[in-house]
Amino acid sequence: MENKTLSLEDQFQNRIDSGENIEAKDWMPEKYRKTHIRQISQHAHSEVVGMLPEGNWISRAPSLRRKVALLAKVQDEAGHGLYLYSAAETLGISREELNEQLNSGRAKYSSIFNYPTVSWADMGAVGWLVDGAAIINQVMLTKTSYGPYARAMVRICKEESFHQRQGYEIMLSLCNGTEAQKAMSQDALNRWWWPSMMMFGPRDEESPNTEQSMKWKIKKKTNDELRQQFVDQTVPQVEILGLTVPDKDLKWNDETGHYDFGTIDWDEFWDVVKGNGLMNEKRLKDRNEAWDEGKWVRDGASAYADKQAEKRAKKTA
Amino acid sequence: MNKEWPIWEIFIRSKNGLEHRHCGSLHAADEEMAIQNARDVYTRRQEGVSIWVVESKHITASNPEKNGEMFEPAADKVYRHPTFYELPDEIKHM
């Protein structure tokens, strides 16, 4: 009964505070809806664009074993994009609009995919570090307050762990190989380390949305907390490979029980976000080409479906 | 631009003996394509032995704003549960 005196927003916050999930048809503040459409669609776009740097290497994988693994991983990422687009659509945006936002370049996706994949070792580093960083974020999101998003994350997390393991296995074989192979993996680590660190987003004090996101339980940990978790779990993995993290300030801190690390180049981060990364243009071009070249398939399927429907209508008439 | 394909809700039976459960949705031109896409998206790791698809527009959902009158009447009917009835401890198999 007392609930009647609470505003809708307060009632909504109470539901979140008591750990309830919000579902598609529930009342929600407009800003909660908008924030989710933005975040879920950016996440979906990242899965889709994320196929490009790895798809680039499928035909050049060094063995059949590596090729089927990479192919399966890239196929999974397409599925992840689909789960997330579906979750975004529950909030009242159409797939057509989502597609248009990506292809026109208006939408953002994770900047990590605007770095080039120049060697086979990059397939190792991407699976291990980029999927590794993504997993940390996505495990947190399985507990996010919006039900359809949380459920998509559960499904995604189940599929992700093989992505990271196949990447690490690539690194491991290269590091146990020739000097040149080991050097190639060190080079990949050098190039992917800092961009992976940036995947968690700006530092907490420069992340104005964090407070609202935590209040709505969209996020349960801050960017800096997630980044620290990444460093702490990844450094021992680097050591097993016998490689060196490209950070001279990296040091175990007995007092905090965490690794201290050097300063991230935030100018580079913002520069890539703004579209000046090495691959921003190429990714968008490839994305648009794939969409345009798939048009005849979509048209064909539509025409076939129409014909079948017509036939059925005639039969029942 | 061709017309947008409808959304289908996908239900998967993970193995015989269990019910179909809702697992997500996807776009497809028709029901056949919906089943094929569902196979590719939701059963790549042997997650299912049977798929149901139904166009989302055919599902009617209850209104969460009416949840009070819909579901609260069940809350004070504890006598529908076995634990409501007090029996001596020596009674077995009941």
Ligand SMILES: [Fe+2]
């Ligand atoms: Fe993914």
Ligand SMILES: [Fe+2]
């Ligand atoms: Fe992945």
